[in-house]
Amino acid sequence: MSLINTQAIADSRKVLTGNNGGMYDGNGKLLATVESFQSKINFANQTYRALGSPMEMEVGDAVSTTLSITMTVVESDGFVDGLEAFQHTGEMPEWNFQGVIQGKNGSTERKIYSYCVPTGEIDLQNISVGSIIKRTLNFRVNGGVRTQGKMKQ
Numbered sequence: 225m226s227l228i229n230t231q232a233i234a235d236s237r238k239v240l241t242g243n244n245g246g247m248y249d250g251n252g253k254l255l256a257t258v259e260s261f262q263s264k265i266n267f268a269n270q271t272y273r274a275l276g277s278p279m280e281m282e283v284g285d286a287v288s289t290t291l292s293i294t295m296t297v298v299e300s301d302g303f304v305d306g307l308e309a310f311q312h313t314g315e316m317p318e319w320n321f322q323g324v325i326q327g328k329n330g331s332t333e334r335k336i337y338s339y340c341v342p343t344g345e346i347d348l349q350n351i352s353v354g355s356i357i358k359r360t361l362n363f364r365v366n367g368g369v370r371t372q373g374k375m376k377q
Contacts, residue, residue, distance in 0.1 A: 238328055238377075247293060250320030259358065261293045261323060263337065263369070289365035291321065291337050297357040304359075307342060316341055319363070327375035338367025 247258040266289070269282035295303075306317030321337040340363035347359040 240325060240327070244326050246324045248322040248324060250322070252322065255295070257295045257298050259294045259296050261291065263289060263291045263323060263335065263365070265289050265369070289337070289369050290343065291340055291363045291365055293361045295359050295361070297359055303361055304348060307346060325375060329376065331376040332373050333375045334372040336370040336372060337365045338370070340365050
């Protein structure tokens with residue numbers, strides 16, 4: 225029996241790692257303490273079934289994007305300051321971010337996350353003996369996501 229796929233899955237020389245990515249603020253400043261980030265898009269649909277048909281379908285209704293960032297705590301940062309101020313002023317802080325992946329050939333994929341507001345749980349202090357202190361921040365991307373540039377092979 226022979227192999228169906230005789231080509232390599234991927235040329236390992238072209239595989240990208242976390243070293244090829246970065247998170248920037250809205251002004252293009254590298255957020256050097258970001259250890260990881262993840263963005264997800266979520267689709268919410270309504271079910272629909274026509275009379276006389278056993279087939280149930282879905283119709284697009286809403287879409288949302290979330291952004292989660294894990295940072296190593298080096299110093300106090302503006303994220304926590306903005307969150308604490310909200311408790312007293314009622315003024316919701318918002319941020320803009322840029323997620324970047326740099327290709328091996330110098331091409332860049334850049335995603336712009338606009339009008340991000342805090343959502344869900346956010347670490348203020350997360351400390352345990354013998355561990356690096358990290359903070360996880362979760363945002364809802366209210367302004368949507370735009371792509372600026374795509375990686376090329």
